[in-house]
Amino acid sequence: MKPELFFEKLENQLLDEKPFVAYSKPGLRERETKAWLQITKQSFNTKDFTESGFVFSPFNAAEKTYLIPTEDAEEITTEYFAEENSEENISEATNFPPVLTNAKTQKQHEELIQRGIESIEKGNFEKVVLSRSEKVETQLKAIEIFKNLLKKYDSAFVYFWYHPETGIWLGATPERLLEVERNKFKTMALAGTQPYKGTIDVHWREKEIDEQQIVTNAIFENLKDKVSGSIKKSELYTSRAGNLLHLKTDIQGALDKSTKLKQLIMALHPTPAVCGLPKEKAKSFILENENYNREFYSGFLGELNIKSEKKRNSNRRNQENQAYASISKKTDLFVNLRCMKLEAGKANLFVGGGITKDSNPTEEWEETVNKTHTIKSVLVK
Numbered sequence: 391m392k393p394e395l396f397f398e399k400l401e402n403q404l405l406d407e408k409p410f411v412a413y414s415k416p417g418l419r420e421r422e423t424k425a426w427l428q429i430t431k432q433s434f435n436t437k438d439f440t441e442s443g444f445v446f447s448p449f450n451a452a453e454k455t456y457l458i459p460t461e462d463a464e465e466i467t468t469e470y471f472a473e474e475n476s477e478e479n480i481s482e483a484t485n486f487p488p489v490l491t492n493a494k495t496q497k498q499h500e501e502l503i504q505r506g507i508e509s510i511e512k513g514n515f516e517k518v519v520l521s522r523s524e525k526v527e528t529q530l531k532a533i534e535i536f537k538n539l540l541k542k543y544d545s546a547f548v549y550f551w552y553h554p555e556t557g558i559w560l561g562a563t564p565e566r567l568l569e570v571e572r573n574k575f576k577t578m579a580l581a582g583t584q585p586y587k588g589t590i591d592v593h594w595r596e597k598e599i600d601e602q603q604i605v606t607n608a609i610f611e612n613l614k615d616k617v618s619g620s621i622k623k624s625e626l627y628t629s630r631a632g633n634l635l636h637l638k639t640d641i642q643g644a645l646d647k648s649t650k651l652k653q654l655i656m657a658l659h660p661t662p663a664v665c666g667l668p669k670e671k672a673k674s675f676i677l678e679n680e681n682y683n684r685e686f687y688s689g690f691l692g693e694l695n696i697k698s699e700k701k702r703n704s705n706r707r708n709q710e711n712q713a714y715a716s717i718s719k720k721t722d723l724f725v726n727l728r729c730m731k732l733e734a735g736k737a738n739l740f741v742g743g744g745i746t747k748d749s750n751p752t753e754e755w756e757e758t759v760n761k762t763h764t765i766k767s768v769l770v771k
């Protein structure tokens with residue numbers, strides 16, 4: 391479908407106040423942008439993750455997960471090109487939109503981090519991810535922001551979600567929660583942040599390496615009784631996400647036959663990359679101390695049990711090339727980071743960072759400021 395028509399359909403869906411999601415997966419420059427437009431106005435939720443569709447799930451798993459079921463949706467696709475070198479110079483973009491949040495925020499956030507560090511020192515938990523939200527002005531419409539995200543962030547999962555009960559959310563996340571096809575799964579441990587300054591060949595302090603190691607270890611621990619055989623991991627490497635760099639380990643393996651998708655998702659979510667370790671203690675600290683509702687920030691979103699067809703050509707001799715079509719179901723979920731909730735002329739951005747015993751409150755504040763730049767740079771013309 392031509393991009394003009396694709397975007398027009400999204401706008402009409404928004405005017406009709408019907409749920410939809412449009413998204414593009416990380417990787418290829420000439421990538422596909424897909425959308426699921428819900429046909430009815432009904433509100434769907436999932437509890438057991440057995441349906442086929444697109445899910446939008448909050449940080450707090452006790453709250454509702456929204457679903458756009460494939461059987462109640464029109465699927466459309468287009469090709470929308472990212473610009474050459476689009477991810478360059480983001481931090482040098484000087485015209486960020488005006489901040490509407492008041493100046494108390496830095497002090498409040500540093501105090502929150504200080505409380506987190508003290509709680510770690512008391513032995514309550516090892517790591518906690520603490521976040522804040524920030525409101526900024528924007529003259530752009532949601533669809534223009536989405537186009538900017540697509541153009542700018544070729545290596546992220548870029549999305550535009552709308553549901554009458556959740557409002558409009560947009561983002562460009564570097565973090566995959568889980569990919570599952572047949573009995574194979576993939577996930578990642580992503581943590582540690584520094585600004586990108588033209589090279590990915592950088593030095594990482596022990597603090598960041600430890601922080602990332604906590605995430606890798608926790609994923610291994612949480613998945614150990616859900617897999618068959620051993621879990622494999624890549625070397626630790628530096629990965630770029632727009633104006634930032636992170637430390638990353640790719641993790642993959644085969645699932646045990648008895649493992650249900652829901653069990654697997656809940657074993658991972660929320661990972662210590664967005665919550666902490668141990669999970670429940672860190673989560674309670676977050677819910678009691680952050681003083682605002684994360685809603686869908688640091689939740690997850692993506693394709694759930696979507697049919698995928700693979701055509702394979704057999705190369706057997708003396709046989710004409712035959713196309714084999716094998717159909718399987720695929721799940722591909724991302725952690726909702728570098729995101730915003732959009733309300734008439736205002737964008738509410740969400741940013742956080744991992745706190746360990748070695749964290750420094752002012753540095754952590756600066757890290758959240760840098761994280762806001764990823765989103766702020768798409769809010770101006």
Ligand SMILES: C=C(O[C@@H]1C=C(C(=O)O)C=C[C@H]1O)C(=O)O
Binds near residue numbers: 580743
């Ligand atoms: C919590 C966020 O990001 C997460 C926290 C990171 C960190 O603490 O260094 C790095 C990447 C993400 O796993 C965020 O972007 O808001």
